[in-house]
C-alpha cells in the first residue's frame with residue numbers, strides 16, 4: 064500500500080501563472096526511502112510543501128497515509144538545510160519541542176515530561192550527542208546542530224520524514240558521517256523517508272529509489288530503484 068501518493072499534481076504559485084510542477088504522479092511505499100533529485104528550480108521544494116501540507120495543489124491530489132492532504136500534518140517530521148535550532152533553548156529543549164507542540168507544556172504531567180526527556184536523551188545518545196544535552200546551539204558544530212535537528216524531526220516518531228537538503232551545508236566528511244547515521248536511524252526504526260537533494264551521490268547512497276525531475280516546468284523524467292551494494296558503516 065502506498066503511503067504517499069501524488070495524482071496528476073500541478074502547482075502554480077500565482078493563480079493562472081506558470082506551473083512550478085506539472086502533472087506529477089508517483090507513489091511511495093510505506094517505510095521506503097525515496098530521493099527526489101534534479102537541478103535548482105525543478106520543483107523539489109514545491110514537492111516538499113505539497114507533501115507536508117504547506118501548499119495546496121492547484122490541480123490533482125496529494126495523499127499521505129490514505130488521506131488527502133489538506134493542511135499541515137502531525138505525522139510528518141522535517142529537516143532542512145539549516146538546522147534552525149532555537150538559540151535560546153538547549154539541545155535537549157530543542158529536541159523536545161515537537162512533543163510540547165503536540166501536548167502543551169503546562170498540560171503535561173510531570174511523569175510524562177520525564178518520559179519525554181528520557182526519550183530525547185536516548186535519541187541524542189543514539190546520534191552521538193550524549194553530553195551535549197545542556198549546550199546551546201552556538202556551542203555545537205554545524206554537524207552536531209544537524210544531528211540535533213534530525214533528533215527533533217524524529218522525536219515524535221513520525222510516520223513520514225521529509226528531508227530537504229539537510230546535509231547540503233556540511234563539509235564532505237561530516238556529510239558522509241551523517242549519511243551513515245541517517246541510514247542507521249532508518250534501518251533501526253521504520254518510517255517513510257523522502258529526501259530532496261541535487262546531490263545524486265547522496266541520493267544513491269541513502270535511498271532505495273531515485274526520482275529525477277527536470278525544471279520549467281517541474282516534471283518527473285526518470286524513476287528507478289537503486290540496486291547497489293552499499294558501503295556499510
Ligand code: ADP
Nearest residue numbers: 076102103104105106107108109112144227228
Ligand atoms: P532552493 O533551490 O533551495 O529550493 P530557492 O532559492 O529556489 O531555494 O528558493 C528559496 C525560497 O524562495 C523558497 O522558499 C522558494 O519557495 C522561494 N522562491 C523560489 N523561487 C521563487 C520565485 N520565482 N518567486 C518567489 N519565490 C521564490
Ligand code: ADP
Nearest residue numbers: 076077083102103104105106107108109110281
Ligand atoms: P527547487 O527546490 O528544485 O529549486 P522550487 O520548488 O523551489 O525548486 O521551484 C520550482 C519553480 O517554482 C521554480 O521555477 C521557482 O522559481 C518557482 N517558485 C518556487 N517558489 C515560488 C514562489 N514562492 N513563488 C513563485 N514561484 C516560485
